[in-house]
Amino acid sequence: MSKRKILYVDDEQINLLLFEANLKDKFEIILAESAMNALKIIAGNKDIDVVISDMKMPFMNGVAFIEKAKLDLPDAKYYILTGYGMTDEIKEAMDEGLVLKKFDKPFRINEIINEIEK
Amino acid sequence: MLFPLKYRKIIEHHLFKDFIKMLFFGLLSLILGLVKFKISGLEGATSDFREIPFLLSIIYIGNPVYLVGVSFISAIGALSIDAFLPTFISHAVAIVISSYVYKYFIGSKKYGLIQIIIFWFIYVLIFYYVLIIPLLVISSSLNGLSDGLDFLTYYGRYAHSARFEIISTTLVTTLFLIQYLTRKELEKHKNKLEYLVKERTEELETANEELKSINDELYDKSEIIHQQNDELKATLQNQKETQTQLIHAEKMVSLGVLTSGVSHEINNPLNYIMGGYIGLQRYFSQNASNNKEIDLFLHSIKTGVDRATQIVKSLNQFTYDSGSMDELCDIHAIIDNCLLMLQNQLNNKIEIKKNFCKENIFIEGNISNLHQVFINVFTNSIHAIDKKGSVFIKTDKNSSKVVIQIKDSGVGISKDHISKITDPFFTTKNPGEGTGLGLAITASIVKKHNGSIEFLSEKNAGTTVVLKFPLKNE
Numbered sequence: 001m002s003k004r005k006i007l008y009v010d011d012e013q014i015n016l017l018l019f020e021a022n023l024k025d026k027f028e029i030i031l032a033e034s035a036m037n038a039l040k041i042i043a044g045n046k047d048i049d050v051v052i053s054d055m056k057m058p059f060m061n062g063v064a065f066i067e068k069a070k071l072d073l074p075d076a077k078y079y080i081l082t083g084y085g086m087t088d089e090i091k092e093a094m095d096e097g098l099v100l101k102k103f104d105k106p107f108r109i110n111e112i113i114n115e116i117e118k
Numbered sequence: 119m120l121f122p123l124k125y126r127k128i129i130e131h132h133l134f135k136d137f138i139k140m141l142f143f144g145l146l147s148l149i150l151g152l153v154k155f156k157i158s159g160l161e162g163a164t165s166d167f168r169e170i171p172f173l174l175s176i177i178y179i180g181n182p183v184y185l186v187g188v189s190f191i192s193a194i195g196a197l198s199i200d201a202f203l204p205t206f207i208s209h210a211v212a213i214v215i216s217s218y219v220y221k222y223f224i225g226s227k228k229y230g231l232i233q234i235i236i237f238w239f240i241y242v243l244i245f246y247y248v249l250i251i252p253l254l255v256i257s258s259s260l261n262g263l264s265d266g267l268d269f270l271t272y273y274g275r276y277a278h279s280a281r282f283e284i285i286s287t288t289l290v291t292t293l294f295l296i297q298y299l300t301r302k303e304l305e306k307h308k309n310k311l312e313y314l315v316k317e318r319t320e321e322l323e324t325a326n327e328e329l330k331s332i333n334d335e336l337y338d339k340s341e342i343i344h345q346q347n348d349e350l351k352a353t354l355q356n357q358k359e360t361q362t363q364l365i366h367a368e369k370m371v372s373l374g375v376l377t378s379g380v381s382h383e384i385n386n387p388l389n390y391i392m393g394g395y396i397g398l399q400r401y402f403s404q405n406a407s408n409n410k411e412i413d414l415f416l417h418s419i420k421t422g423v424d425r426a427t428q429i430v431k432s433l434n435q436f437t438y439d440s441g442s443m444d445e446l447c448d449i450h451a452i453i454d455n456c457l458l459m460l461q462n463q464l465n466n467k468i469e470i471k472k473n474f475c476k477e478n479i480f481i482e483g484n485i486s487n488l489h490q491v492f493i494n495v496f497t498n499s500i501h502a503i504d505k506k507g508s509v510f511i512k513t514d515k516n517s518s519k520v521v522i523q524i525k526d527s528g529v530g531i532s533k534d535h536i537s538k539i540t541d542p543f544f545t546t547k548n549p550g551e552g553t554g555l556g557l558a559i560t561a562s563i564v565k566k567h568n569g570s571i572e573f574l575s576e577k578n579a580g581t582t583v584v585l586k587f588p589l590k591n592e
Binding site (some may be wrong): 008009012014018019021022048056082083084086090091104105106107108109 | 270378383385386388389390391393394396397400423430431433434435437438
């Protein structure tokens with residue numbers, strides 16, 4: 001079984017690098033430093049299994065990005081990884097099934113692995 | 119009742135009364151006249167007292183017919199049948215004339231007491247010298263009892279022999295009259311006074327009635343005022359509560375904005391540290407290092423990140439109000455979160471003793487709101503402890519309820535204050551140090567959760583707060 005493909009979107013470079021460094025052994029990681037870039041990547045990679053996005057990003061926040069991404073890639077699992085506590089917007093997105101779960105920063109690696117491998 | 123009604127009517131009739139009076143005065147006069155003849159030693163006296171009741175009868179009897187009757191009875195005491203007729207006639211004429219004189223002079227009430235007395239005194243003399251004696255003399259002469267004496271001689275002898283009687287009768291009747299008139303006058307005054315008292319009493323009663331009605335009116339008005347006052351009080355209380363909730367809501371919103379911003383800014387660098395930690399941990403586990411210090415370093419990083427993460431998380435739970443009342447609230451977790459947030463205030467001065475029941479306790483409600491409840495209660499306990507002390511937290515549950523007791527060793531609450539502590543804006547802290555909203559908000563949140571909050575305290579004996587919530591049954 002080939003590794004699952006994960007797209008991770010975050011506007012902070014360190015987060016991207018650390019995420020990749022810590023999870024590259026288990027998954028195939030694709031990184032995007034903005035929502036726009038991520039949407040472009042999705043257009044060319046329809047085999048992405050999981051999308052994990054930061055919430056607070058310039059131009060487009062995590063939920064808005066996922067809304068758009070889901071149109072192009074409806075079968076992937078979408079998650080939010082954020083330093084924010086729960087917000088009404090995230091809660092709503094979760095209630096609608098748009099986002100499966102919200103991971104908190106600082107991230108707990110096992111929580112993410114378990115969730116994705118479920 | 120002394121007499122049956124039909125007899126009473128007769129007794130009280132004026133004719134019957136006059137008849138009785140006639141008998142009384144007539145007989146009295148007769149008896150006093152007979153004394154002269156029937157009692158030994160007095161036989162020779164020419165004077166007697168019979169004229170006294172006789173004369174006085176005119177005061178009491180107005181009808182001349184009865185006066186004639188009195189004369190008749192009185193005259194029975196005359197020495198002989200022969201003497202009876204002149205005695206009767208002379209007395210009857212004299213008394214009838216006297217009664218008119220009395221009626222027009224004294225009965226008219228035109229004259230004062232002194233004038234009446236003087237008049238009476240003179241009149242009695244006239245009665246004797248002008249009426250009785252001449253009439254007796256004339257009637258006796260006509261009856262052939264004059265012993266052949268001429269009028270003047272007979273008159274002179276009669277007048278002389280009766281001189282003592284004339285003086286005594288005059289004095290006694292005058293005195294009696296004084297007494298009689300004075301008594302009547304007094305009676306009149308008494309009646310007038312009684313009338314006045316009655317009148318005044320009535321006036322007072324009327325005034326009293328008026329006062330009463332005014333009083334009733336005032337009472338009604340005061341009732342209305344009281345009612346309005348109560349309404350105003352309730353409105354004010356309501357306003358205070360609304361104000362409290364508004365202030366609180368606003369505070370929580372700004373706090374929420376602040377903490378969510380801050381938590382994001384802190385969580386990101388924490389994420390770096392965590393990422394770095396994970397990477398390092400993996401590196402060292404793959405490149406087996408036996409350096410114990412490396413473990414310590416890694417462990418320290420992890421502990422620090424975890425603790426900072428937990429604090430930020432607590433803050434978020436405290437300020438993020440989902441608005442829903444159906445969240446599953448883990449009481450022990452909430453208490454621990456709150457203690458964590460207050461860690462810097464506890465320091466070394468306050469010891470926290472926990473006695474949690476073994477199973478987890480859940481209630482249904484709002485997690486953020488419940489955090490506020492415990493933060494407020496713990497903050498009060500901390501503020502109540504001056505130097506060193508302890509806060510004892512005990513949780514318990516039964517089939518339907520969750521009971522949380524928070525007991526501190528602080529200064530306590532005085533009796534005057536204990537009923538007011540949940541009033542909005544009530545505070546014993548200095549201005550700027552406390553808003554007086556903490557417990558008001560706490561109480562309102564507890565109420566919203568169908569719970570109760572109770573404060574047991576005495577000055578200088580610490581405070582126990584007892585919180586009760588309905589248990590959420592799984």
